[in-house]
Amino acid sequence: MITLAIMLATIMQALDTTIAMVALPHMQGSLQSSQDQISWVLTSYIVSAAIVTPMTGWLCARLGRRQVFLISVVGFTLASALCGMAGSLWQIVVARLLQGVFGAALVPLSQAVLLDINPKEKVGQAMAIWGAGIMIGPILGPVLGGWLTEQADWRWVFYINLPIGLLAFYGIARYLPETKPAAAKLDQFGFVALSLTVGLLQLFLDRGVQLDWFNSSEIRMEATGCAIALAFFIVHTWTCSGSSFLNRALLKDRNFVTGSLFAFVVGMVLYSTMSLLPMLLQGVLAYPVVFTGEVMAPRGIGTMLAMLFFGRLAQRVDLRVIMALGFSLTSLSLYQMTQMTLDMDSSTIILSGFIQGLGIGFTFVPLSAATFFTLAPELRNEGTPIYSLMRNIGGSVGISIAQALLTQSTARAHAELSIDLNASNPMLQTLPEALSAYTPTGLAALNYEVTRQAEMIGYITDFRMMMCLSLLALPLLLLIRSAKSAS
Numbered sequence: 001m002i003t004l005a006i007m008l009a010t011i012m013q014a015l016d017t018t019i020a021m022v023a024l025p026h027m028q029g030s031l032q033s034s035q036d037q038i039s040w041v042l043t044s045y046i047v048s049a050a051i052v053t054p055m056t057g058w059l060c061a062r063l064g065r066r067q068v069f070l071i072s073v074v075g076f077t078l079a080s081a082l083c084g085m086a087g088s089l090w091q092i093v094v095a096r097l098l099q100g101v102f103g104a105a106l107v108p109l110s111q112a113v114l115l116d117i118n119p120k121e122k123v124g125q126a127m128a129i130w131g132a133g134i135m136i137g138p139i140l141g142p143v144l145g146g147w148l149t150e151q152a153d154w155r156w157v158f159y160i161n162l163p164i165g166l167l168a169f170y171g172i173a174r175y176l177p178e179t180k181p182a183a184a185k186l187d188q189f190g191f192v193a194l195s196l197t198v199g200l201l202q203l204f205l206d207r208g209v210q211l212d213w214f215n216s217s218e219i220r221m222e223a224t225g226c227a228i229a230l231a232f233f234i235v236h237t238w239t240c241s242g243s244s245f246l247n248r249a250l251l252k253d254r255n256f257v258t259g260s261l262f263a264f265v266v267g268m269v270l271y272s273t274m275s276l277l278p279m280l281l282q283g284v285l286a287y288p289v290v291f292t293g294e295v296m297a298p299r300g301i302g303t304m305l306a307m308l309f310f311g312r313l314a315q316r317v318d319l320r321v322i323m324a325l326g327f328s329l330t331s332l333s334l335y336q337m338t339q340m341t342l343d344m345d346s347s348t349i350i351l352s353g354f355i356q357g358l359g360i361g362f363t364f365v366p367l368s369a370a371t372f373f374t375l376a377p378e379l380r381n382e383g384t385p386i387y388s389l390m391r392n393i394g395g396s397v398g399i400s401i402a403q404a405l406l407t408q409s410t411a412r413a414h415a416e417l418s419i420d421l422n423a424s425n426p427m428l429q430t431l432p433e434a435l436s437a438y439t440p441t442g443l444a445a446l447n448y449e450v451t452r453q454a455e456m457i458g459y460i461t462d463f464r465m466m467m468c469l470s471l472l473a474l475p476l477l478l479l480i481r482s483a484k485s486a487s
Contacts, residue, residue, distance in 0.1 A: 002117055003129060005171025006110040009073050010133040012164045013106040016045070016080070016099065019145040023154040030154065033089040044093045046396065047202045048100030051195045053389045054245065056105040057382030058186050060112075065381065066178040069109055070169060075102030077165030083158040108384035113176065115372055115380055124314025124369050128307045131365040140300065143293035190245025193233035200226035201393070205400035209407060247382045250375075256383055258479045259371025260390040262323075265473045266364055267394025269330060269466050272402035273356070276462055281349070284455050285342070295349045302357025310365050319366040319373075320477045326362030327470050329355055334467035338460050342452060370480050402462045410458035417450050 020027075020041060028038040059068045079098035086092035111130050118126040148156040204222040211219050237244045250256055277296060281287040287295070306326070313322060333356035340348060368387075375383050421428070428436075435449065436442030 001171060001175040003114065003126075005168055005175055006069070006113050007129065007133045008164055008168035008171065009069070009076075009106045010110040010130070011136050012161050012168065013076065013103040014133060014136055015141050015144070016103065016158075016161065019141040019148075019157045019160075023145050023149045023157050026149055026154040027092070031086070031089045031092065038089070040089075040093050041096055045096040045100040045103075046206075046392070047199055048097045049104040050100075050198045050202055050389065050392055050396075052101050052104035053108065053385045053392070054194055055186075055191065056108050056385035057247075058245075059105065060109070060179065060381045061182050064178045064181045065109060065113070066172065066176045067181075068105055069113075069172050069176065072102050072105045072109070073165055073169045073172065076106065077161055077169070079103075080158045080161035080165070084155040105385070108388045111368065111372075111384045111388075112380045115384075116377065120373070121315065123373060124310065124319075124366070127368040128310050128314075128365045131361070131368060132304065132307050136300075143296070146293065185243065187240065187243060187245035190233060190236055190240070193229050193236060194245060196229035197226055197233055198389070198393070200229065202396060205396050208400060209403050213404070246386065247379065249379055250383055250386065253375050253379075254479060255374045255481055256371055256387075258476055259367055260387055262363075262367050262473065262476060263371070263387055263391040264394035264397075265469060266360070266367065267391040268398030268401075269334075269470055270360055270364075270398075271395030272398035272462070272466060273334075275399045276402055276406070276459060277349075277353075280456075280459050284452055284459070291346075295346045296353060298350050299353035299357040302354040302359075303361040304357075306358045306361025307365055310362065314366065314369065319370045320480055322362050322366045323370070323480075324474060324477055326359045326364075326366070327474050329359030329362065331359075331467050331470040333359060334463050334470060337463040338467065340456065340460065340463075342456055374481060398466075402466075405465060406455075406458045406462055408458075409461040410454045413457040414451060414454035417454055421446065421450070 024038050024041065027033075027041060031038070056068070063071075076099055079095050079102055082095035083092055083099065086095055110133070111127075114126040114130050115123065144160075145157045148154075148160065200222045204219060204226060207216075207222075208219055213219055214223070233246075237246050237248065278292060281292045281295065310322065333352045336348065336352040336355070371387060372380065372383065428438075431442075431446070433439075434442060435446045
């Protein structure tokens, strides 16, 4: 019952990170905002959640884990209701900020609770359950958000949290035992420095593409401020005589440090792929929204199957072998995606998505188990939010890099493809009349086709970059201690 209650809260938070994406155009019209302004509905949530996540350990020590869990569920549910009732852009942005503040602790707390209520031999199965809850968000969020928006109204992507939140609150209040609060001092300087680092980094990543990166004075200021805040945080962490905001004991655990780096890479690959595919399928290949959800569904099936198998494999096979299999499958799927063309059928998308789902499932869950296997139980409340923070930052970095690389690659490919589109090229005369370069209508159609070709090249470039990243991460597995060596 504890597992069911905390996973309801986890699924609620994980869904909300992506469910609003497909509803943004409808929100934009309803709230009378520009495309640039409506993006704050997403970024405000990410920024506030990223800043508050590292405070989870201190809050649990000060108030008790059950109390923090209940406050987070209530606050998140009420903030969801405020999002649904918002009548202006600024009202929904403030409500999303509150959602991020209260939702930040839900995922790391659920992971810490599952680690505590299960013995070591059951850690693999517990992380499989936790991983399933985390993966539901990126997999089902866009599909469910599109269906709710089409069948009802965009406000229901937030109202759907109300019944889930009520059930989660009842289960946690009824079954989760309270941990004993203890006197805990907040490292205010460390918290402010880390908050500025994360907040400025998120602004830098979110607005960089729109403002042409370092050609903008705003982006230069955000990058400089982020670097200064990070330098202060690192120096303070290593020289603080008392307890620092980032517990230095976490950095002494090799599995935790390596696992957090892996989580960063997994976040990059997972979230960047999930952000690119809907745009590719709907924007370039002109797939309807419903069909897009259908061809992306096998990705979730692959992830769920991998998690089911992992529960049995964990006790027989070295976790590092399972993670190597997962990264290899992910790399294979990304290679298949580099072979995509404009005239392909949906089988390529379905097969590559299913294989990538298997790969992510065989990577994410054993990674969580290996990261915390050697970590002392008293450090879990502080370790789980840092682990979640690294995964979220990896996702933000991955999305920003993918979008920037997509824009640059598309522009470069368009310029290269357009070189031969001139009157001196005799091949232009062989084109059908609909694509004639000598009529305004034909020239526009020809430019449209060149743009599609260039965009596909841009997406392929992104997929190739992520494939290389997955392969380069494999040697990090040698730094992770196995269960036998750790014991």
